[in-house]
Amino acid sequence: MTKKRRRVPKDKKTGVPKKYLSGAKNKRAKAAEIKRTAEAYRKGEFIDIKAVSKSRTKQNVTGKKKKTTKRKRKS
Numbered sequence: 001m002t003k004k005r006r007r008v009p010k011d012k013k014t015g016v017p018k019k020y021l022s023g024a025k026n027k028r029a030k031a032a033e034i035k036r037t038a039e040a041y042r043k044g045e046f047i048d049i050k051a052v053s054k055s056r057t058k059q060n061v062t063g064k065k066k067k068t069t070k071r072k073r074k075s
Contacts, residue, residue: 024059033059 008017014031024030033055040047 023061025061026059030056030059 008019010016011018011021011027011031014021014028014035016031016034020034021027021030033052037047037052
């Protein structure tokens with residue numbers, strides 16, 4: 001007997017799980033992109049991973065690149 005999975009809380013307007021939309025600047029745009037990619041995947045169409053990645057990082061609120069600290073040379 002397989003174990004039952006818990007129902008995931010979903011966004012009422014889009015139907016996408018809330019966790020996927022958390023931290024997005026524009027939740028509607030992110031949900032549309034997720035749905036579009038899922039549909040293309042189901043149909044077996046080509047998915048431009050670079051474009052998907054770019055759009056998702058653009059949506060991210062904390063998407064600022066952190067400045068790396070300069071490493072000191074060992075003497």
